Structures are given as structure tokens and as C-alpha cells.
Amino acid sequence: MMRMTAPLLEMEGIQKEFAGVRVLSDVQFSLYPGEVHALMGENGAGKSTLMKILGGVYEKDGGTVRIHGKEREITNPRQAGSLGIAMIHQELNLIPHLTVMENLFLGRESVFSRFGWIRWERMRQESRNWLERLGVDMDPTRKVSELSVGQQQMVEIARALSLEAKILVLDEPTAALTNREIESLFEVIRSLRKQGVGVVYISHRMEEISGICDRITVLRDGEYVGTRSVVETDMDELVRMMVGREVQSRYRRQPVAPGEERLRVEGLTRRGEVEDISFSIRAGEIVGLAGLMGAGRTETARLIFGVCQPDRGNVWVSGAKVEIRRPEDAIQHGIAFVTENRKDEGLVLPLSLRENLSLPNLDSLSSKGIIRGRKEESLVREQVERLRVKRNSLEQEVKTLSGGNQQKVVIGKWLALSPQVLILDEPTRGVDIGAKEEIYQLMDHLAREGMAILLISSDLPEVLGMSDRVLVMHEGRLKGEFTQEEATQEKVMTAASGGEVT
Template sequence: MIIRMEGIHKAFSGNKVLKDVSFSLEKGEIHALMGENGAGKSTLMKILTGIYPLDSGKVEVKGRQVVYTHPKDAEKDGIAVIHQELNILPELTVAENLFLGNEQTIGKTGILKTREMNRQAVQVLEKLGLKVSPTARAGSLSIGKQQIIEIAKALSTNADIIIMDEPTAALTDREIDTLFKTIRQLKQTGVTFIYISHRMEEIFSLCDRISVLRDGEYIGTKVIKETNFDDIVKMMVGRELGGRFPDYDLTPGDIKLEVEKLTRDGEFNDVSFQVRSGEIFGISGLMGAGRSELVETIFGYRKATSGIVKIDGKETAIKDPQSAIRHGIGFVSEDRKSKGLIVDFSVKENLSLTNLTDISHLNWLSTEKEMALYTDLVAKLGVRTSSPQQAAKSLSGGNQQKVVIAKWLGQNTRILILDEPTRGVDVGAKREIYNIMNDLAKQGVAIIMISSELPEVIGMSSRVGIMNEGKWMTILDRDDLTEETIMHYATGGDKHVRQ
């Protein structure tokens, strides 16, 4: 075993977050670590890498017992971490980010070997299939390319144990394929991986073994070839979830939203579609296709160059998000932490923000109405929170996402736009969010859902519109939805425009 952790206990302020957890890693394997948000995965990895001290237990790395007090200690032993949250410094160059903290200098002069670092940066990035100038400002690159730079940074330290925490969350399918190819090549050279992801398809495609934590306890380890999706879900949540998606029984009604020849120069062109009350209309496409830009324009975040938006058959001028809200449109951004929540505010305060008109009188907030709103929305969406005053940042990813959705329900929203509604959410919370979406559609809400997960698009959508590089390719009915067909159009296959 290259890593062995036994009897790990950890508590914060008396709250036990890890209870007698064990974990082992064999040299040259790709080992998945799974569990619902709050299961203890990140805490276990932070103990392994010296960010948190353990309360009791022992950690062995490469045959010797270790007690790391700083991540640099772990790095010296060949352990590198690729975090879910980007650690890119946008104003530095690509090469400067790669060598940050490990700069190469001429002797003891402190003068940087800039050319040598640029040369090595090109070599490392080309291994990952990324061809960018090492002198380009990192902040000018797409989120997907920035994520690949994070991965390259880990490789540049010559790590032989790499921990990856949701590394594909911001990557396109093509970039994911490149990453997986690189991981498999590195595995053949003896590099070992701990792979944390909520994407079950990735786990079963890439990994050799899988260990599951639940509520801070070690549940078990399975060989990927000897288990299946349902077994892992049951280990994670402690119960059967049934099918991955709710049974489809939606009956779309009248046309609620119409988009006609909507264009925003440089981002998308000539987009037309209709969404009916009581349906979930999916939008699919690769990163950079213009999906988020399209819905942000409908919501008024961005200004259209040309085109028409109609609500209930009437042409509507949506100049900003405030006017979109007045017309009954709600919007859940793909980035809940920066655009969906004020993370330092309480759950109650976050729920109140979009509903201030209803819970105040003459500009005075009614604490009684605010509490009633909190109680109603938390109950409707099953938000698990310790109190109204709990800070949003302390909730699990799934519960944070429920709060973001709940904000719009108090508005009597009739059209709800969901951009990546289950990104970074564990499998149990995903099913809960799917049920919420289904229930809203049954109540007559028209839902637009953007998702990069093809099983999610297929499992939840009534119809799917597909984009490629800003072009509206086609709309597929539910009976025609397959991963192959969606990818055909998403990668630029024959255009077939429908509404």
C-alpha cells in the first residue's frame, strides 16, 4: 500500500465529522472516493495532506508513519492536490502560475529562469493537449483551460500521488477525454490517483476501486468491475433511491415563453424556440457553445443585439434582471456561490432577498413575514438547516442549491431558468432536486434547464435544444434523445432548425 489511513477521528467544536475512518491506496491505481456532501471526504483528504491535524488514528505514506503539519510536507513526499475551486492568479502568466511557489532561479540571486520555466510549461501543457502561450495572462483563458493549468501545476511538481477533487466540473467533453487519456497514461508510469467526483459515469469509466464515506464513517470499498451504480448509491445514502430520474409524466400546456431570432453578436446567433408551461426544456452543447450567454440574455443580464422575447404571446422588453423578475422569470446561475447566494448571509436572509416586497411594508421588513417565508420555503424544498441563522456557506452543496431555487418560489415564478442545477451536488441531493423540478413543472412552471451531463439532459427533459459555437442546431423530442444524437449536433453535425 502506498497510503494507509486507519482509525481516523476528527471533530470540530465537539462535532464529530470523521469517526474511525480507514482508507488505503495501492500504487498505480485510480481510487475513487465518494459520498454525499458532508460525508467527510474533503476532511479526510485535508488530514492526509497536512491541512488539518487528526485527533486520533494513524497515517502511513510509502511504508512510514507520517504526521504532516503543512501541505508542503505532503508535497515533498510526492502528494499533490487539485482543488475543485480554482487557485489561478489571473494577472500572472500561465508559466508563472505553474511554477508559483516553486520558481526556478539563477543560483541564489533570486533572478527567475523565465525562458526555462516557459519551455517547461509548454511541455507539461502539451501532455494535457493544451496549446497556449506560456506568457499568456491566465485570467484571459476559459475556465476549462484554467482547470487544465491547475492539473499541469500538479504534474510539474513530479508528484506520484495526485488527489483530484471534481477536476472535470468546468471542462468540455473533449477536454475531459484528453484529461482521462493523460490520467491513464500517467497510471501506466506508476502515478497513483485519488479521484473525488459526483459523476458516477466518470467513476465507472476511469477508476479501479471505490471507497464510500457516509456521515463521517467508512462504509466500504468495492472493485469497480464487481459493483454497479445502484450498489454505490445505496452505500452513499443508506437507502434505495429507485431510478436515477423521476418517472416522466409531464403534460405540457400553453406556450409560456417564445424566443424569436435572438442574437447577441459574438456569442450566439438567430436562436428561436418555445417553452410551454409544465415542461422542462433542456439546452445542451459543449462549453463555449453560448448556452449560458443565451439564458443570461433572456433574463436581462446581457443585452441582445436583435430578436424578440414573448411571454404569454406578448412581446416583452427585458432590459435588466429586475424587469425579468417582474415578468415572472427566475434564474439559477451555474455559479451559486458568486451569483446565487451571499454565502456569509444566513439562510433566512438569502431567502428574503428576492422577496423583500412581499415581506415588507413602507420599506420596513416584517420579521414575522420573513420567518413565515423561511419556514414555508424550507419545508417545501426539504432544505436541511440547523436554524434560520445558519450561514449559507456552511450548508452542503445540495442544500445550498435548494436555497437558490427556493428564493424564486416565493416570487410566484412562472418561468424558471436553471443553469447546471446539479453541478457539484451529490447523488442523493441530485434526486431531490430532480423531484423539485418535476413538481414545479406539474404545477405549471415552464423550466429551462442547461446541463453538461447528458444522462441528466435525457432523463429530465421534455425536449432539448442543441447549440454549437453560438448556432442553434436543432430541437429533439424526448423520444429522439440519445447521447449519440445530442453529441452529433453539439459537435457541429448537420443543422436542422426546429422550434
């Protein structure tokens, strides 16, 4: 790490309140040129809030911010950009109906204009150059709505890099990326480090921190806990700093004798997406679905749940063949689906915590079209307490909850239906280590109660640790199936890459 006498960034005594609730209290943070500095803590610890203050999204209530030793008042994102600060937020911030290149240079089209006309070919080539720096082969003229979540994340990163900022904030940048894309990103970060760019790296993935970061600062409950050098940090100590307690092993599965078949799919096919998918899940089983991005995992889940229609194939639930033409049919047959994109598909962000938890359950909560308030409150409180959702009240807008607590709400609204089959698509993406442990315990508990769970995850250790069996997809087809004893990282990755497993 290139260290200069004066820090590139200094934040001292930072204070912030929302509606009288203090979320940051006397927080400090510093960043040197050429340093990759990890900012860690549980969901709700204040990491994103601190960086949004730096990025001009929020105004601080107290404290000082110095850039290159000079105190600055950053009141809006444009001002932050002029100071060389670029941010990639945890929640994607692209315009779906615009193309990749239009999103990359939104607000900067004049750079590519002449006599009032945009020089589209120049913009296309410049976009391609930035994407190639990330190792991404993507058509800049594709609409963002056609991209996967991981591909959209790479567009966000390319847009931030195109600003040639001196301070780059990455908030959970690898949450939706494959291992190959993560390594490409790390190569870019190493290149930026050599150029003297300071990088703030927010992540819950401990293995990434040790691989790319120089220092770590930990926040807990909106307060500064401490800063450590990565090479001198014991990971157990780091976890204790973040959660304030000892955390057990990440993956804990109590062996369960599987019961009757809960879900079976045969020959599930949708042209251009998946081909001849067949598997089953029994009561008490957690079956992992692994594969590289674009392999067809989410597409398979969407077909089972009725979001999309297959060209052919059949679905059985508890031994009975069912017709699923829309999500309502799947719900009636006891299937629940926690989608990978909680912001756009899992929650109604302007609505309250209570309303979001009630939505799939309105039929059971209503009488002659009128919601029975006491019954609704009882159901909502049960799920909130069961999942330990941190909130100020049941009427709190769900968009104001931390990412981990939002994910708990998404899971809770489906559990209130007591489904037979639960499909979990990236259930711990962007979730802190403490909340992950709670989700793993919940999955284990649900399996022991007889629920059948299909776990889709890009976190391979998570799949290997939590699954009774692992199915592997490659280019829309099932490439392999492994028992818990057979499944290894090498075998799964070989199958996911299209290789033959011996």
C-alpha cells in the same frame, strides 16, 4: 494496477469535529502506488474533509496518517506538497486577474528566474507543455477571468500535475468538462498510473468510476462504510452503501400537456458569442439546451436574464414583449436564473443560510425598509424544508454547507419568488446521487405546476432523460431541435459537433 506490498498512503481512525459537531468518525482509507482509488458518498459524507486533512487544509482531531509507511503530522498545504501530495479542490482556487501561466506556477516563479528576473518565455513554454499533456490548446498568457469554468478546471489539473506529485487528489475533476476533455484527463490518469502515482478520485458519476478506478471506498455521514474492488462491485449495492436506502431511476418525468407560451426569444445575437437564437418554452415544459463547452449555452442564458446585453433580438414573457436590460428587470418579469458557478455567482458565502435565501426576496419581506423577521423566518423555513437542506441552524454560514446543500439554497432562493420561467445552468454539477434525485423530482413537480424550465447541462443522459424537447448549440448557433422521442445521444452529439443529422 501496480500493487506493492506497502501502501503509498494509510489513513486510520481519522476523527474531525467542527464547532462540536463530529464530521468524521474512525474513518480509514488506503492508497497503493499506481492505483486509482474512488472515494464516494453523498454530499456531506466527509469525503472532502478527509482529503483536506490529507492536504493540510484541516488538522485531524484523532487517528494516524502514514506516507510510505512513516507516520506524518500534516499541518499545512505546503508541508503536504513537500510530501508529494497535490490536491484539486471541488471549488476552483485560481486568481482571476492573473494569467494562466502565473496561476500554474504561483509561488514557484523562482524556478524561472535568473538574476532576479523572471524568464517569461520559459514559463510560457513550460505552461504550454503541461496544458498540452491534458490535450488543451490554451494561450498561457490569457487571464483566468476570461476562461470558462471548464477551462479553469483544466488549469487547476495542469497546476497539480506540474508538481509531479506521488499522491494526486481529484475532487470532482470532471464536473465542468466536456466528454473530450474528460477522455483527455483519463489518458493523463492512465499515464500517471503507469508511473506509480496514486490517484484519489472523488466523483458522483458512476460511469466514470467503472471506467477509470480500481477500488472504491464509501463514506456515509462521516463514517467508513466499506471498500470494494470496482470489477467485483454491483452498482446497485454501491448506491445502497452511499445513501443507506434504495434509489429510484435517475430520470423520472411525468408526461404533462404543455400550456401557454411562457418564454420566447427571437433572433438573440451578441457578436462573438451567439448568433440568431430563437426558441420558445411553454408552461409545463422542460427544454434542454445541449452542446459542447463554448457552444454558447450559458451566454444565451445570461442574455435572457440581462447579465449581458444583446446586439439585437427580442424576448417575450407570457406573450408580452419585454425589455430586459439588467437582472432586476428579468426578475420583475418572472424569470429566475440558477447560474453554473454557485460559489461566485449564486451565493454570498460569508452570509448565513437565512440571509442567502432572503436576498432576492427582500422587497416582499420588508416594510418601510425594515425586514419583518417572522415573515422572513417563515419563508426561509418553508424553502429549507421543501428542499430538505441539511443544516445545523438557519444562521449557519452557507460556505460551511456541503456542495449539494449549497446548490439547494441557490435553487430555493429563486423558487421563493414563484417565477414563471426557471433557467437552470448545470443544476446537478458536483451533487451526489441522492441530491440529484431530489432535484429531478423538484424539476418534475415544478413543471407539473406550470413552470417553464430551460435546462442547461453537460450531462447528456440528464438532458435526454429530463427534457420534453432538446435544443442543440454549436459555435454560438442553434444546430438542431429534437422531441423527446427523436432525441438520442448519437443525434445530439452529431449536432453538437457541427455534423448533419439525418
